[in-house]
Amino acid sequence: xxxxxxxxxxxxxxxxxxxxxxxxxxxxxxxxxxxxxxxxxxxxxxxxxxxxxxxxxxxxxxxxxxxxxxxxxxxxxxxxxxxxxxxxxxxxxxxxxxxxxxxxxxxxxxxxxxxxxxxxxxxxxxxxxxxxxxxxxxxxxxxxxxxxxxxxxxxxxxxxxxxxxxxxxxxxxxxxxxxxxxxxxxxxxxxxxxxxxxxxxxxxxxxxxxxxxxxxxxxxxxxxxxxxxxxxxxxxxxxxxxxxxxxxxxxxxxxxxxxxxxxxxxxxxxxxxxxxxxxxxxxxxxxxxxxx
Amino acid sequence: xxxxxxxxxxxxxxxxxxxxxxxxxxxxxxxxxxxxxxxxxxxxxxxxxxxxxxxxxxxxxxxxxxxxxxxxxxxxxxxxxxxxxxxxxxxxxxxxxxxxxxxxxxxxxxxxxxxxxxxxxxxxxxxxxxxxxxxxxxxxxxxxxxxxxxxxxxxxxxxxxxxxxxxxxxxxxxxxxxxxxxxxxxxxxxxxxxxxxxxxxxxxxxxxxxxxxxxxxxxxxxxxxxxxxxxxxxxxxxxxxxxxxxxxxxxxxxxxxxxxxxxxxxxxxxxxxxxxxxxxxxxxxxxxxxxxxxxxxxxxxxxxxxxxxxxxxxxxxxxxxxxxxxxxxxxxxxxxxxxxxxxxxxxxxxxxxxxxxxxxxxxxxxxxxxxxxxxxxxxxxxxxxxxxxxxxx
Numbered sequence: 001x002x003x004x005x006x007x008x009x010x011x012x013x014x015x016x017x018x019x020x021x022x023x024x025x026x027x028x029x030x031x032x033x034x035x036x037x038x039x040x041x042x043x044x045x046x047x048x049x050x051x052x053x054x055x056x057x058x059x060x061x062x063x064x065x066x067x068x069x070x071x072x073x074x075x076x077x078x079x080x081x082x083x084x085x086x087x088x089x090x091x092x093x094x095x096x097x098x099x100x101x102x103x104x105x106x107x108x109x110x111x112x113x114x115x116x117x118x119x120x121x122x123x124x125x126x127x128x129x130x131x132x133x134x135x136x137x138x139x140x141x142x143x144x145x146x147x148x149x150x151x152x153x154x155x156x157x158x159x160x161x162x163x164x165x166x167x168x169x170x171x172x173x174x175x176x177x178x179x180x181x182x183x184x185x186x187x188x189x190x191x192x193x194x195x196x197x198x199x200x201x202x203x204x205x206x207x208x209x210x211x212x213x214x215x216x217x218x219x220x221x222x223x224x225x226x227x228x229x230x231x232x233x234x235x236x237x238x239x240x241x242x243x244x245x246x247x248x249x250x251x252x253x254x255x256x257x258x259x260x261x262x263x264x265x266x267x268x269x270x271x272x273x274x275x276x277x278x279x280x281x282x283x284x285x286x287x288x289x290x291x292x
Numbered sequence: 293x294x295x296x297x298x299x300x301x302x303x304x305x306x307x308x309x310x311x312x313x314x315x316x317x318x319x320x321x322x323x324x325x326x327x328x329x330x331x332x333x334x335x336x337x338x339x340x341x342x343x344x345x346x347x348x349x350x351x352x353x354x355x356x357x358x359x360x361x362x363x364x365x366x367x368x369x370x371x372x373x374x375x376x377x378x379x380x381x382x383x384x385x386x387x388x389x390x391x392x393x394x395x396x397x398x399x400x401x402x403x404x405x406x407x408x409x410x411x412x413x414x415x416x417x418x419x420x421x422x423x424x425x426x427x428x429x430x431x432x433x434x435x436x437x438x439x440x441x442x443x444x445x446x447x448x449x450x451x452x453x454x455x456x457x458x459x460x461x462x463x464x465x466x467x468x469x470x471x472x473x474x475x476x477x478x479x480x481x482x483x484x485x486x487x488x489x490x491x492x493x494x495x496x497x498x499x500x501x502x503x504x505x506x507x508x509x510x511x512x513x514x515x516x517x518x519x520x521x522x523x524x525x526x527x528x529x530x531x532x533x534x535x536x537x538x539x540x541x542x543x544x545x546x547x548x549x550x551x552x553x554x555x556x557x558x559x560x561x562x563x564x565x566x567x568x569x570x571x572x573x574x575x576x577x578x579x580x581x582x583x584x585x586x587x588x589x590x591x592x593x594x595x596x597x598x599x600x601x602x603x604x605x606x607x608x609x610x611x612x613x614x615x616x617x618x619x620x621x622x623x624x625x626x627x628x629x630x631x632x633x634x635x636x637x638x639x640x641x642x643x644x645x646x647x648x649x650x651x652x653x654x655x656x657x658x659x660x661x662x663x664x665x666x667x668x669x670x671x672x673x674x675x676x677x678x679x680x681x682x683x684x685x
Contacts, residue, residue: 003524006549010516118537120568127571129548136549211513213541213569218513256517261508262479264517 002134007257008250013141013210015249016148020203021226022233022241023155024076024196030236031172031192033092037099038079040223041106042197046072046204047214048114054122061124061209065147068205069198076197077190085186103223111216118215121208144206151202152242155195159238168192172236221265225252228272234285243283329372330365330626333392333401335413340380345405345611349427350375352615353402355603360619366627378404382412389413393420399634400425400622405611407431410446417445422634423641425449425622427614428583430456430559432486435660445634447641447660449621449649450614451684453483456558456581457490459666459682460531463579465498467668467680468554470528472503476518476542478534479507487533487558503527508538515542519549529553535560540569547574554579562610572674584613584651585667585679596650610651617649652681 233240337346410429478484561580654664
């Protein structure tokens with residue numbers, strides 16, 4: 001029982017990171033039907049911005065988190081403006097391939113500047129641990145989960161209660177109709193990219209603190225897993241991405257903890273295949289009826 | 293017609309170029325065969341993926357060679373180093389080995405630093421009858437081929453991977469008085485797998501028991517799930533064969549989850565990054581095997597460290613020390629050789645008895661591996677606090 005609860009705690013902390021990244025995938029997909037493969041690398045850049053901010057400026061946790069979020073938001077807007085907007089009318093496959101190109105560009109440009117080796121974060125948060133009936137909670141784990149939940153609550157508020165959120169929802173349902181209603185589609189899409197990228201930047205800083213190890217290729221695997229989380233939750237659905245992220249985190253922790261850590265990644269991808277076959281809409285995906 | 297003329301001209305140029313090269317090469321060879329200098333080739337990873345291994349070894353090596361030459365050389369002759377960069381590629385290492393043996397007529401070749409590249413030069417060594425010696429190729433299969441035959445012209449002056457596993461198992465049993473151990477190994481490289489296997493077999497053969505054996509893949513960052521699982525079985529020591537990038541995270545996460553048992557590793561732990569990743573407090577009761585330690589108060593080591601600091605302004609690492617030993621070792625063998633040929637030097641290497649080096653004194657074993665002690669370094673609060681020499685059995 002102790003081991004089970006400990007694994008749940010481990011899984012939730014990994015899962016909340018996946019959830020933060022998955023939100024960016026899901027928002028971008030929801031609004032322009034693009035799987036933004038560069039998203040995992042924005043997360044990597046967020047981790048590096050946090051690293052430089054805390055080592056060279058040196059900022060403490062919250063200012064570094066904010067700086068990373070703001071920088072990543074700008075970066076997201078730039079990527080959208082430069083790489084995706086010119087392809088708005090192109091076939092989807094062209095945009096998808098561009099996304100992969102942007103991803104590689106970010107990874108290897110970063111590798112050129114900072115080197116391929118790992119760097120370690122300073123301990124920004126206390127490393128205290130609490131022992132509750134044999135289950136060990138790290139202060140950092142609790143901080144990660146709380147920060148993630150808080151950011152998701154803010155996002156939910158923006159999407160459901162603000163004008164910009166309303167515009168995003170409108171564009172996601174029908175971009176042409178939204179334009180006719182006087183909504184600036186380009187600006188709305190930019191905004192969605194900024195929101196998603198800011199969350200990825202936050203996830204980057206949280207991961208840097210939690211594992212204290214960052215490298216230029218760190219975004220690839222979490223990016224793919226967050227994508228699976230978004231698919232599982234129902235791509236396009238914000239609550240779905242949160243639930244999906246936590247579920248994937250717990251799934252892989254359990255596979256490693258009770259089965260073998262060798263199957264951890266395989267199990268997650270197998271799970272993707274099962275979802276796509278059994279319920280392609282995901283947990284909370286919208287059912288869209290194709291009109292012929 | 294014009295095309296033909298051009299082709300003819302190019303052909304002419306190529307032929308001229310070739311003959312030019314030949315005469316140049318021949319000339320170089322002749323002058324190198326002079327009586328006043330002894331040519332030794334070095335074939336190191338000076339650029340590419342593992343450039344630090346090669347260049348660190350070279351730094352130590354050149355320091356020793358300069359010292360020998362300044363003191364009058366070997367038997368009145370200066371050592372001339374023929375230096376090549378194999379770009380961390382085994383195929384390049386083979387080409388360079390051929391070149392230095394055939395063209396430059398070296399009587400011994402030093403390096404490469406890594407096992408794969410070193411192995412690639414062994415067939416050339418046998419062909420040209422020139423000994424090759426590596427300071428840091430630790431893979432078990434280097435000096436003994438797959439059918440169990442010792443390769444005639446290949447030697448090394450460092451211990452093997454499996455020997456480190458054996459040593460750490462003995463250290464756990466004797467020095468730490470452990471009776472149970474858990475293993476958490478990197479399954480993505482032969483180095484760690486070999487260490488895990490030799491640790492397990494020695495530990496079990498001497499009455500210890502392995503309570504859990506788990507694996508990870510290099511590049512992973514979250515080990516909490518598996519550590520939680522390992523934690524469910526009781527153990528006295530946790531053996532983590534692998535490199536510092538993951539080992540640092542494993543140590544940090546293990547301590548956070550309340551695993552207080554001693555953590556053991558091998559020379560892959562030797563990096564300041566390990567402490568950065570784990571956090572200073574976490575790196576306590578951590579022991580790892582290494583070629584050399586700056587804490588060693590042996591007089592040979594102490595004088596090497598002060599010489600090195602005076603020359604380079606920094607503390608030497610294990611590769612610097614190995615390079616330094618490699619140079620002194622080959623000089624010692626050349627001075628003992630009956631004549632200045634590759635064959636005679638090979639015989640002198642094989643006959644080495646109690647050579648005194650910075651990385652330990654050793655005699656050359658029948659399998660062309662040195663019989664030498666391993667240094668086990670103890671870390672407390674992120675600092676190396678003691679170094680114990682564990683002799684070979």
